[in-house]
Amino acid sequence: xxxxxxxxxxxxxxxxxxxxxxxxxxxxxxxxxxxxxxxxxxxxxxxxxxxxxxxxxxxxxxxxxxxxxxxxxxxxxxxxxxxxxxxxxxxxxxxxxxxxxxxxxxxxxxxxxxxxxxxxxxxxxxxxxxxxxxxxxxxxxxxxxxxxxxxxxxxxxxxxxxxxxxxxxxxxxxxxxxxxxxxxxxxxxxxxxxxxxxxxxxxxxxxxxxxxxxxxxxxxxxxxxxxxxxxxxxxxxxxxxxxxxxxxxxxxxxxxxxxxxxxxxxxxxxxxxxxxxxxxxxxxxxxxxxxxxxxxxxxxxxxxxxxxxxxxxxxxxxxxxxxxxxxxxxxxxxxxxxxxxxxxxxxxxxxxxxxxxxxxxxxxxxxxxxxxxxxxxxxxxxxxxxxxxxxxxxxxxxxxxxxxxxxxxxxxxxxxxxxxxxxxxxxxxxxxxxxxxxxxxxxxxxxxxxxxxxxxxxxxxxxxxx
RNA sequence: GUCCCCAUCGUCUAGCCUGGUCCAGGACACCGGCCUUUCACGCCGGCGACAGGGGUUCAAAUCCCCUUGGGGACGCCA
Numbered sequence: 001x002x003x004x005x006x007x008x009x010x011x012x013x014x015x016x017x018x019x020x021x022x023x024x025x026x027x028x029x030x031x032x033x034x035x036x037x038x039x040x041x042x043x044x045x046x047x048x049x050x051x052x053x054x055x056x057x058x059x060x061x062x063x064x065x066x067x068x069x070x071x072x073x074x075x076x077x078x079x080x081x082x083x084x085x086x087x088x089x090x091x092x093x094x095x096x097x098x099x100x101x102x103x104x105x106x107x108x109x110x111x112x113x114x115x116x117x118x119x120x121x122x123x124x125x126x127x128x129x130x131x132x133x134x135x136x137x138x139x140x141x142x143x144x145x146x147x148x149x150x151x152x153x154x155x156x157x158x159x160x161x162x163x164x165x166x167x168x169x170x171x172x173x174x175x176x177x178x179x180x181x182x183x184x185x186x187x188x189x190x191x192x193x194x195x196x197x198x199x200x201x202x203x204x205x206x207x208x209x210x211x212x213x214x215x216x217x218x219x220x221x222x223x224x225x226x227x228x229x230x231x232x233x234x235x236x237x238x239x240x241x242x243x244x245x246x247x248x249x250x251x252x253x254x255x256x257x258x259x260x261x262x263x264x265x266x267x268x269x270x271x272x273x274x275x276x277x278x279x280x281x282x283x284x285x286x287x288x289x290x291x292x293x294x295x296x297x298x299x300x301x302x303x304x305x306x307x308x309x310x311x312x313x314x315x316x317x318x319x320x321x322x323x324x325x326x327x328x329x330x331x332x333x334x335x336x337x338x339x340x341x342x343x344x345x346x347x348x349x350x351x352x353x354x355x356x357x358x359x360x361x362x363x364x365x366x367x368x369x370x371x372x373x374x375x376x377x378x379x380x381x382x383x384x385x386x387x388x389x390x391x392x393x394x395x396x397x398x399x400x401x402x403x404x405x406x407x408x409x410x411x412x413x414x415x416x417x418x419x420x421x422x423x424x425x426x427x428x429x430x431x432x433x434x435x436x437x438x439x440x441x442x443x444x445x446x447x448x449x450x451x452x453x454x455x456x457x458x459x460x461x462x463x464x465x466x
Numbered sequence: 467g468u469c470c471c472c473a474u475c476g477u478c479u480a481g482c483c484u485g486g487u488c489c490a491g492g493a494c495a496c497c498g499g500c501c502u503u504u505c506a507c508g509c510c511g512g513c514g515a516c517a518g519g520g521g522u523u524c525a526a527a528u529c530c531c532c533u534u535g536g537g538g539a540c541g542c543c544a
Contacts, residue, residue, distance in 0.1 A: 011544045046543055103542070110540090119468040120540060138542055156471065157483095165469050165540080173542040180544050203470060204539040227472075227537080234536065262478095265493090269479055272492040291479075293472050294537060301478065301494045311507080348507040374504085408503085423503035435505035 004036030007193045008062075008069075009184070011043040012054035015245040016061030018297060019199060019229045019237060022263045026197045026226060028067045029264070029285040039191055040069035045076045045183055061246045065256050066278065074191070076183050083178035086186050086216065087139055087171055095215040096171060098137045099126035121167035139172035141182075141212060149207035154197070154224030155290045161207045169208055181205055185212040188221055197224045197287065200294070224287055226267055227294040237297055249302070253325055253352030255313070258306035265305075266295045275308050307351045318356075319343045325357040333364050341445045345437035363445060367432030367454070370461065374434035378424040384462040387425055389415060391455040399448050401440040408439070429458030 006027035010020055031038035040062075044050035055073075062068075076083075090096040101109075101122070110120035122140070131137065143166045150160035171182035178186075188196065188209075203225050213220045231241030243249060249259055261276045268291065270276075270284045310318055319340045326333055333339040342363050343356070350356035370379065390411055397407040412419050427436055430451060436442055443451050 009544085013544075043544060049543075106542090114467065117467050121468095153471095159470070161470065167540085170542055175542080177542085179542070184544085199538095200471070201538055202544090205544085207470095225471085230537080232477085236537075266478065272480060274478090274493050295479085296477055298477050298494070304494055307507095349505065419503055427504060431504095433505085437505085439503060 002194075004031055004034040004195050005039065005191070005193050006031045006036065006195050006197065007039035007041055007072075007188070007191065008067075009041040009043045009187075010058050011046065011049075012051060012058060013046065013049040014054055015057040015247065017237075017244045018246060018249075018263065019244075021061060021065060021067075021246045021259075022229065022266065023198055023226060024062060024067055025065070025260055025263055026268070026285075026287070026290070027195075028069075029281055030195065030197065030287060031070070032282045033285050036195075037070045038068075039074070039193065040072035041074045041076070041187060041191070042072075043076050043180070043183065045177055045180065047077070047177065050077075057245075057247070064250050065246060065260055067260075071191070074187070076178075076187065079183075079187070080177065082190065083172075083183055083186055084176075087178065087182065090141070090171070090212075090215060091139060093215070094142070096139050096141050097127060097129075097168075098131040098133060099140045099168075099170075100131055100134060100137045101125055102136075119165060122169075124168055127168060136174050138170045138174050140168040141171045141208070141215075143168055143208075143211060149210050151206060151210055151220060151223055153203075154195075154222055154287050156203075156225055156292055159203065159206070161204070163207075163211075166207060166211075171212070181208045182212060185209040185216075189213060189216070189218055194221045195224070196221050197226060197290075200225050200227050224290065226290055227292060229266065230294050230296045232296060232298075234294075234296060241297070242299065253354035253356070254302065254306050255309045255318075255321060255353070257313070258302070258309040261309065262302045262305050266297065267291050275305070275312070277312075303351045310347050310350055310353075310356070315340050315344050315347070318347065322353050322356055322360075325353045326360065329354075329357040329361065331357060331361055331364050333360070338445060338447075341441075345441045345445060349437070362431050362433070362436070367430075369432060370428055370458075371433045374424075374428050378428045378434070379458070379462050379465070381462065381465075383425040384459045386411075386415065386417070386422055387429060387455050387459050387462075390422060390426060391452055391459075394443075394448065394451060394455070397448075399444050399451075401444055404440040404443055425458070426455075430454050 008024040008027050010016065028038050030036070042055055087096065091098075106122055109123045113123075114120045126140070127142065144163045146163060148160050148162045150158060153159050169181060170179050172178055206223055210220050229237045231237045237244055243252070246259065250256070257278050260278065260281065264276065264281055264285070265274065268285070269289050270286070276284070319336070322343060333342070342360055346356050346359050350359055393407050393411050397403050408419075408422060412422055415422070423439060424434075427439065428434060430436075430442065430446060
């Protein structure tokens with residue numbers, strides 16, 4: 001086939017949703033894997049619903065995911081002259097005709113057909129009337145009355161649809177604008193797109209596009225229809241199932257690499273492999289392994305894979321990604337070195353960057369109080385004594401894990417108590433809670449000065465209780 | 467209603483094209499245990515599926531047919 005040329009053609013009528021993101025990803029991956037070209041095309045022929053804000057939202061979504069394009073963005077509204085030319089040619093060659101039937105008349109046709117148990121279709125009334133352009137007239141494509149139109153789908157195999165199922169669909173609206181099927185066929189042809197991975201919901205449009213291309217005497221691209229993404233109830237994914245916009249997942253603290261990993265594995269597989277870096281995906285993506293059945297979007301699994309990425313990714317990169325979430329949470333981290341150390345302690349216990357930012361709060365913003373349940377156990381009067389001893393010992397300790405460990409051991413021996421008697425008050429004093437990172441790692445991140453200060457605060461707090 | 471597509475654990479899936487190595491493998495979730503200074507991580511183990519029925523075959527999750535179920539499409543939306 002030569003160079004693979006794929007495209008992603010969203011219509012700017014809303015944000016980038018996860019289903020769209022996945023088809024964009026598949027096309028992008030295939031182009032990147034094969035060293036081909038990936039085109040972005042904005043399908044804005046619906047002047048009523050297309051908005052500038054949506055275009056921007058789609059760019060934002062793609063940018064966040066790290067999906068870049070080689071050509072475009074092309075806007076269909078800027079290509080009306082081209083569509084017009086093709087439509088005129090189709091008219092001229094007898095592959096299309098003018099129609100003056102009103103929407104109301106067509107409604108009646110459809111009602112009638114439906115009542116007879118047939119497929120609701122336009123009945124071809126104007127097909128042989130040899131009408132010319134007139135106000136309110138549309139142009140319809142002349143679909144063969146018999147036979148069938150087939151194509152070999154990359155994921156589903158050969159698909160064949162009887163032409164009798166199709167009606168003479170509109171290719172030019174009464175306002176002169178082209179409709180979807182016409183514009184797509186023309187664009188894919190002129191942009192030399194040869195591989196089209198798109199949602200399942202387009203299967204029924206494919207014969208129409210094939211027919212247009214054939215009428216133009218052109219060859220058709222290779223199609224691959226990817227099954228839909230469903231919600232937990234197996235219905236098509238929609239807002240009522242929760243977040244459907246990719247940027248909502250960004251806001252939830254999902255790493256872009258985790259998002260594309262999850263999205264790729266939803267409907268595509270590579271043996272038993274679950275974890276993929278971006279490079280892995282590009283190297284291993286193969287449309288042959290796109291599944292044929294629809295899949296349910298499972299946030300739990302997304303969170304799990306996000307956790308894996310948080311742990312696998314180099315600390316410096318996770319730290320960089322965390323920055324905006326810290327800012328949003330109002331957390332002012334210390335220097336970068338300290339922050340990275342903190343991130344290292346937090347990674348195993350954070351499923352999202354939002355979690356991680358929240359878990360980092362005690363390191364940098366100080367503590368606002370002590371967990372009540374924990375305080376009842378750990379802050380008994382004698383704890384003040386233990387903490388004082390710890391403070392003295394820590395004042396002489398170098399804040400490295402080995403030295404810290406040795407100091408704790410020495411204090412425990414000197415006091416002749418269980419380790420918990422020392423660790424519990426310390427943990428609470430320093431973190432404010434009973435759940436924190438490993439003691440030595442935590443103290444190392446916190447540093448000597450801050451640790452001693454917090455111990456003082458805790459001692460004062462315990463004594464104030466009487 | 468008509469047409470198109472799909473059908474392996476609760477979920478994502480491997481296996482299916484090129485039948486036997488599958489009394490079906492992995493992951494998420496769930497349950498139990500281990501580790502342990504907390505919470506986690508990690509590790510080990512458990513639960514759990516070939517929609518149903520017919521064929522073809524020495525042999526079927528794998529091939530064929532039917533049924534059932536699910537999804538999609540049927541717009542001067544894309």
